[in-house]
Amino acid sequence: MTETRDFYAELLGFVVGFEHQGWYIQMASPIHPQLQIGIVRRDHAFTPTAFQHPSQGVIISVQVKNVDAAYTDALKRGFPIAQELRDEDFGMRRFMVPDPNGLLVNIFSFP
The missing domain is CATH 3.30.720.120 (Signal recognition particle alu RNA binding heterodimer, srp9/1)
Structure with a gap:
């Protein structure tokens, strides 16, 4: 926690x-x-029994103003990078980091 x-x-x-x-x-x-x-x-009892296991296939996306600065900050803080900073064909610039539970966090911005 x-x-x-x-x-x-x-x-x-x-x-x-x-x-x-x-x-x-x-x-x-x-x-x-x-x-x-x-x-x-x-x-915890709050969580239904069927969901008391690690999640997979979940991505939390967060749009930021400056993805390059967010990437640099993530590296400085020592976060493991699941996917390096990259430009997508559809205009998004992004990178991904796993949270401590294995959920992927997609950090992105549009130019």
């Missing part, structure tokens, strides 16, 4: 809005508070 909270605070600048010690953390963008992420301990 702590590692996941710290990851989103460092990567996206999200801040904790609410924390129920040990099983739930609600985080939000300080600039756009409607952008939120809830972190729930996987084995």
Whole structure:
């Protein structure tokens, strides 16, 4: 829980809005508070039993103003890069990092 909270605070600048010690953390963008992420301990009763296993195939996409600066910051912080910074044919510039739970975070911008 702590590692996941710290990851989103460092990567996206999200801040904790609410924390129920040990099983739930609600985080939000300080600039756009409607952008939120809830972190729930996987084995807590809140999570249905069928979903108490690692997720796969989930990508969280976050658009930023300057993807090059975000990439440089991710490297400085030592985040593992799942996909290097690249330009896509459809105009997106992006890179991907896994969060501590293995969810991919796609950081992107459009020129």
